[in-house]
Amino acid sequence: MKFSIERGTLLKALAQAQSVVERRNTIPILANVLIEAEGDKVSFRATDLDIEVVDRAPAMVERGGATTASAVMLHEIVRKLPEGALVSITADPASARLTIAAGRSTFSLATLPKEDFPVMASPDYTTNFAAPAPVLRRLFDKAKFAISTEETRYYLNGVYMHTATGEDGPVLRCVATDGHRLARIDAPLPANAEGMPGVIVPRKTVGELRKLLDDDEAQIAVSVSETKIRFATPAITLTSKVIDGTFPDYSRVIPMGNSRRLEVDASEFAKAVDRVATVSSERSRAVKLSLDEDRLVLSVNAPDSGAAEEELAVAYDSDRLEIGFNAKYLLEIASQVDRENAVFLFNSSGDPTLMREGNDTSAIYVVMPMRV
Structure with missing residues (x-):
């Protein structure tokens, strides 16, 4: 595998990937990012087994292929390279090394086989709809402060996203509470979102999702099943397990x-x-x-x-x-x-x-x- 990519583009893709990676884990492969080069694109995939993010970036691919390397180390190297640099990345399967070169700097990182990297299984999503980024940003941003941090009440450790009936008709609603305060935010129900199963989106996923929602022009494709939720733009796909629990009847405390x-x-x-x-x-x-x-x-x-x-x-x-x-x-x-x-x-x-x-x-x- 060999490709060249602009430093800023690479840094942005790696930033999203490395933030998903847990700093302390007992499975070495989970500290790595899976790099896959094909055609004119390179994808960077990272997971902690509960969340998976795939970030695709344009690149000049000389030889296709795939390998995995330390997400945090790779991000740190690219962050310290000069702005505007063209970064050349080469994977050598024989030596199990990844070479990163830019200008007069050369780095070599250990790799692990791509076959060992866990890819999150995609369930059959029962509901698929699209929503503008600013709408989803408002729903989650205004609700997330009330998420509980009490691990014993795990079903409150996220934002409950579901459909409901508001004053002016059907709405897409996000609710969070920790028992001391509660936030309930509504937005007009997007087309095809009817019948969506109510899901509790975990706190970490809400934090990672925020990075997808910065572009005011973006349309976010949302897919929901009983066990997982996926948010996707043309460049980034974020897939997450949802919290397996029942959110309490919040209407009783309003x-x-x-x-x-x-x-x-x-x-x-x-x-x-x-x-x-x-x-x-x-x-x-x-x-x-x-x-x-x-x-x-x-x-x-x-x-x-x-x-x-x-x-x-x-x-x-x-x-x-x-x-x-x-x-x-x-x-x-x-x-x-x-x-x-x-x-x-x-x-x-x-x-x-x-x-x-x-x-x-x-x-x-x-x-x-x-x-x-």
Whole structure:
């Protein structure tokens, strides 16, 4: 195998592949990337047995073939080569070495046989549809902060993607929760997505998927089965197992009767929470919201370190209310708001609070209060 490829193109392809590879694993071949050269393209395939990514890049292929080499080492070598360099890569089966040459630099890496590389079996996907990259990016970006990191509740360690009925008809919905806060994001249902099985997309896959969704013009081909999900562009294919578990009935924790309405500038609110939380003890990070007519006072009282208070002008015309929240949760939810105003809907100081962007109900967030 021998081919030449532009350094920037190679680096981009390797970056996606090496990020999937687990740094610590007991199976040597899983530390490698499978390089396959054919025609005028080279593909780079990496897997951790749960996720597989294939990145295809244009190259000048002199001799076709395939081999595997350390993904992290190869990425580091290419990253340190000068910008704009033409990189020549040659695999010699006899010596089991991969030679990387650019300008006056030459590197040699050990290889492992391509036959040992595990390729993820493709199931029969029951649902296939296409969605614009910005739509999928919004669904996952706005939901992922609420993914649970508690390994015992493994079925919450991802984003639940499924079809549902929204206020204006069928929607593609992403939900994540860790029991303390919840995010529910809707987008219009793409053609052919009806009847899609609901799947829990793992946290690591959500992180890797983000790299496919940067191109605003891209259409992402999505294929779903009961056990796997695949996202593909002409250059990159990301295949992942889904979490084998049942996502809880999240609709039961979304409050419907909260009538106390607070409207506040989202950016000003986030900055004020951040400022007053500076003095709170790291353990609880509790911030108290005291609401009165068109007035919100944010306060923190940490006996061991100090106290802070800040007042904001808001739109609020209900009964007086005092309620406490974890500052980190408030900040994460406020940071999701793309519009100018955030709307909070309260019931009482002990009930879940609903938050949305203005009157838009396509993205709603629920946060549980704390005792303060």
